[in-house]
């Protein structure tokens with residue numbers, strides 16, 4: 076394998092001397108041979124994990140760093156620390172980090188240079204102003220103080236700015252900055268004061284395990300047996316994972332900033348500034364200015380392996396790549412045109428395929444935890460990431476909804492180096508690209524294609540990607556190109572979506588749902604296990620299909636699935652596209668010793684073709700000989716049908732609220748079955764439909780979506796899914812006690828479907844909901860309900876005084892869309908009833 080710096084891979088490394096004043100925390104003496112926890116990596120993340128585990132009272136915590144603390148990526152970060160992120164959980168992580176940093180010096184005696192200078196985001200386009208208004212509205216709900224201010228007010232805060240082309244700015248007074256290299260040192264001090272042992276210059280060479288459980292780390296100074304191992308190795312973590320069969324998809328990318336010599340008017344107290352339209356950030360650095368870039372396209376670090384010795388090192392300056400941000404910087408801060416530059420930082424750091432970091436227990440190995448891939452927010456997120464990872468280790472499960480960063484969202488497909496190298500070129504820049512609704516990645520597409528992909532592409536499918544799968548989002552008709560044109564309003568596919576939505580309501584539509592996760596669960600104890608893990612009654616006759624949630628001990632969702640009993644001891648399970656690894660892990664980890672039940676992933680083996688709509692029975696009847704009447708094939712049941720030369724599992728179930736079947740077809744026969752269906756349906760106008768139609772159709776029926784409307788933060792009662800719980804079934808199920816307690820205590824939040832009264836706007840999710848003029852929640856998903864003629868969304872309405880159906884009905888609601896409030900009608904039942912084909916208001 077080639078190394079960095081060899082003629083073929085010609086990246087040159089430059090050495091920076093170890094920063095002055097770097098305090099060594101080196102533990103002298105020999106390494107222990109046993110420990111409760113070994114943390115690999117002494118960057119800001121590893122030290123934060125050590126700090127928080129010891130804060131929770133964990134003993135025997137050892138941290139191993141191959142170089143010196145903070146010498147990997149953390150030391151050369153720009154030090155920006157913002158509190159507001161795009162979700163509640165991520166904002167909680169960053170808010171906690173700011174709390175921690177503001178008192179860390181007091182606690183540890185080591186200064187991290189925390190300065191609450193505030194931050195400023197300027198906007199120079201109308202679309203960016205819309206995005207800022209949306210962000211400001213959500214900030215209020217997340218408890219982050221933020222104000223929209225004028226260009227002149229922005230200038231007053233950053234007097235060196237040029238603002239003649241600025242339309243407005245966001246001001247976040249509680250944001251700040253740190254001296255990044257000092258943070259790991261201070262956290263290390265805190266951890267050591269509570270008993271952690273920290274060893275520098277110790278390289279971990281491998282991870283050992285027995286029976287799927289971690290047992291030890293091997294180092295060049297001997298092995299340490301350990302109950303828990305936490306991989307916090309920054310950009311080295313993927314390789315550590317590969318060495319022990321654990322999927323940790325991340326890859327290093329070059330990230331650039333420069334620091335000027337002193338400039339008149341610059342000072343260290345200037346706020347952190349961001350101009351996302353120009354892809355730059357800036358702040359005061361002493362008497363100079365730091366200017367950094369999040370360019371639309373970045374450079375992956377082209378190394379076969381990240382070099383072992385890369386402590387306090389940087390890559391060569393790349394002025395050519397930095398020329399565009401530099402020109403933009405000179406535009407925004409004219410004083411930069413005349414100054415000299417004292418420093419160019421070209422630091423590699425790790426990025427993940429979806430711009431969210433990677434946390435949690437590896438599904439491949441018990442007690443092996445990971446916190447890595449921090450996508451340029453490692454300094455700002457380290458406090459919260461360390462705290463919630465430590466809590467996760469203590470509780471055995473996350474203590475808040477961390478699904479967006481959960482390691483189980485990726486399968487091995489995402490760990491391919493070619494895929495990663497191409498994807499990360501796009502990821503770094505995403506921080507400043509417009510956060511368009513339904514924005515899709517453009518790089519590394521086509522990693523997973525369903526058998527129908529090419530057939531559907533020829534019919535103008537516009538694909539999105541979910542868990543790597545290419546899925547048709549919509550089909551272009553009427554002269555529209557199958558390429559999304561993004562906006563916060565109606566996008567170019569609005570009419571195509573309307574056509575597919577109505578076809579499904581009024582006629583019949585065919586959907587490629589092959590990305591669904593599918594598993595076979597088989598064995599004498601299969602029923603008992605499912606009864607214990609699922610809220611619903613699973614002891615049903617063979618052939619019955621049950622929709623159910625799976626809960627944790629807190630009674631909140633770990634997943635939802637459809638369980639089809641295919642035999643006395645055999646079940647076929649179906650869940651959402653993104654849930655595969657998570658479900659497999661959840662079920663396997665909850666198997667008790669000695670229980671006889673095998674779980675097999677069938678996702679790649681089976682395709683799913685949905686036939687939905689009032690004419691679906693007629694259509695299916697043309698390609699098979701079976702009796703499909705209500706009596707012979709009732710709703711919520713499954714049968715084997717012969718469709719052409721294929722034997723398929725047909726499940727009469729619907730996520731769109733229409734008569735319909737999901738056909739689970741061997742992948743090799745999917746095209747044949749699809750072509751038979753389309754051929755037979757041509758005479759009555761069958762249409763292809765995509766996932767955007769599924770979303771609007773299911774919202775009209777108030778069906779919940781995992782990861783959006785139901786999550787590990789929500790219970791089935793809060794989600795209005797109490798009816799799907801088998802309260803009276805034999806035996807206990809996980810989460811039952813918590814749910815019963817909640818039932819008795821009453822709810823403080825409830826999921827409600829909202830339909831706007833104005834037919835014009837569109838809902839996307841993440842819009843604030845007001846009840847009687849006061850903020851009461853935000854939308855968890857949204858779309859346009861074409862059968863109702865208005866936008867539709869769902870969201871939890873909260874009240875500390877308690878939430879009942881009367882409370883919901885008695886309120887007057889508005890939803891804030893890009894700064895303007897629109898009246899909305901609340902629904903606790905589906906707003907659309909396909910039986911009566913009328914709107915329930």
Ligand SMILES: Cc1cc2nc3c(=O)[nH]c(=O)nc-3n(C[C@H](O)[C@H](O)[C@H](O)COP(=O)(O)OP(=O)(O)OC[C@H]3O[C@@H](n4cnc5c(N)ncnc54)[C@H](O)[C@@H]3O)c2cc1C
Pocket residue numbers: 115116117118119120121139140141142143144145146147148149150151152153154155156277278279280307308309310311312315330331332386420421422423424446447448449450451452453454455456
């Ligand atoms: C130019 C630049 C600017 C940035 N600006 C900001 C910013 O303003 N705000 C912000 O929030 N983030 C910023 N970041 C991102 C931030 O620096 C990272 O997200 C963060 O430092 C990651 O911390 P870490 O602990 O995961 O990784 P690291 O700091 O790299 O720590 C990992 C450690 O693990 C050690 N290690 C690896 N493998 C082994 C092994 N086998 N045995 C023993 N030790 C091992 C390494 O030596 C290393 O010290 C910036 C990054 C760059 C490059």
